[in-house]
Amino acid sequence: MRSVHVRAASKEYDVLIGKGAVSSLGTEAKKVCPGALKALVVSETNVAGLYLDTVKKQLSEAGFEVSEYVFEAGEQHKNINEIAGMWNKMAEAGFTRTDFVVGLGGGVTTDMAGFAASTFLRGIKVIQLPTSLLAMVDASVGGKTGIDIPMGKNQVGAFWQPSLVLEDTSFLKTLPDEVFTEGMGEVTKHAFIMDVELFDKLEKANGSIRDDEDLLEEIVYMNVADKASVVSEDETDNGRRQTLNFGHTVGHVIERDSGFTKPHGICVAKGMGIVIDACVRAGTLGSSEAQKMKDLLKLYKLPVSDEITPEDIVKGAMNDKKKRGDTLSVILVNKIGNAEIKKMTAEEFLKFLSA
Ligand SMILES: NC(=O)c1ccc[n+]([C@@H]2O[C@H](COP(=O)([O-])OP(=O)(O)OC[C@H]3O[C@@H](n4cnc5c(N)ncnc54)[C@H](O)[C@@H]3O)[C@@H](O)[C@H]2O)c1
Ligand SMILES: [Zn+2]
Incomplete structure (x- = not known):
């Protein structure tokens, strides 16, 4: 064990x-x-x-x-x-x-x-x-x-x-297949924000980790270790723990707009895809890295976009509990395995999403 x-x-x-x-x-x-x-x-x-x-x-x-x-x-x-x-x-x-x-x-x-x-x-x-x-x-x-x-x-x-x-x-x-896929939303998130080794392992596994029990156990372990290291540093979400919200600021709005009929992990994947694209447009993430990230999401049957408009995202996000004061903490990834917390006003967030 x-x-x-x-x-x-x-x-x-x-x-x-x-x-x-x-x-x-x-x-x-x-x-x-x-x-x-x-x-x-x-x-x-x-x-x-x-x-x-x-x-x-x-x-x-x-x-x-x-x-x-x-x-x-x-x-x-x-x-x-x-x-x-x-x-x-x-x-x-x-x-x-x-x-x-x-x-x-x-x-x-x-x-x-x-x-x-x-x-x-x-x-x-x-x-x-x-x-x-x-x-x-x-x-x-x-x-x-x-x-x-x-x-x-x-x-x-x-x-x-x-x-x-x-x-x-x-x-x-x-576990039903679609529920397993939802869980992969958080697994890929950990890979993107903090774990290159996990990213490589998922990429190498080529979309099938369910059938190999040892690999699955190892992947669960790597994710727990990632989450544990973040929580050990910041239990109450005032600093580094916020990086776990990558894809969530946008994902939560999509989830709520669907009346909670779209599963959380799927909405987070969409949120990550939208933010990845925005990071490329803002010049903070290279386009080949971004493509690798989106390819990984697709490999694990996760979506990378949604038809929601930037205006609706910003409106929804400003009502979300994750905002502090007048600014939002938006989590960006500037290379695979490396996340950054960026405070943005509603106007800045809209500009970031619109380009
Ligand atoms: N506390 C936190 O830090 C944190 C983080 C992320 C999500 N959450 C919460 O977790 C919830 C989502 O979790 P979830 O996706 O596990 O939802 P869930 O508990 O509803 O489980 C999803 C589905 O899988 C079924 N299921 C679970 N285990 C099974 C198994 N071994 N075999 C067969 N069926 C099984 C459940 O009956 C359910 O239908 C949300 O409420 C979310 O807010 C909390
Ligand atoms: Zn989540």
Whole structure:
């Protein structure tokens, strides 16, 4: 099993990655949650049918009293009602501050399990067991937790680091192809902003990393290491962590304009394509590098453009929570593996996008 150590300012923890990693859940949980008697496994309908029994068995064999909270799969259920259901489950089971939550699922689940844990009894431990590619390489690592409200996605939440992240890459076998592709949006993003080695590996793999289990495990590991290094430097998004928003300022607008019907990873890929083109026009990125980046996106079945106008992007982005004051932090890539944070006013951003 591979491991990555996260050194966030508020907490340090390990991310363990490998095929069959779930079989060490019981032992690892006892290590990171000493004194715990009870565990609540949070999952959703698709994933629970596949892996809930295995996870519960692991925990009960380790001596924990296990309860479960299973919600209907899908982003539209990432809301306060489900969180209240989790709080009630824990209260009914007599949870104390030493007990813990386990998040078993994609990013929707790990975000909600983390948020329920961060608020129950003013904060109890959470162990994340991500099952989607996106949750493994991004959502489950770094401690951003939360829910959506009608006014916007992830508008309510907390920074709450997990005590352990256990990534069983064999869980990815059952992930639908299109959901895997969405996860590749964040994987290519890591390659673009900070990881030339990952870029080369993805390019060499020629679009097929799913079938080679060892390669897939290695790629997940590289992504976790990337995310961990950023989070260890800037837990709360005031500096370097903002580079993880590459493609997101534009992508979020496309996502919101679609009424959240277009998947996040796809919108991020479109956002990256649009910004890559703008960087070339602005002369900060060479056109052959840009072509290589767009070719990589296409190789992994991701789009590189969208019909949205620069005006609509700017209007949407100025309403987004990522703006600070009157300026936006736009993430640019000036060569593969190297990102830069650039503050722009609405006028500057429009000019950058329009050319
Ligand atoms: N906290 C963070 O830093 C962070 C970062 C990125 C994204 N996110 C959040 O993550 C969410 C998106 O994550 P996601 O794409 O994993 O969505 P998701 O949790 O909805 O999972 C996507 C789909 O895959 C299914 N699924 C997951 N694992 C499976 C498996 N092993 N086998 C079969 N089906 C499986 C799910 O049931 C669902 O239908 C968004 O809510 C986003 O806001 C959070
Ligand atoms: Zn993202």
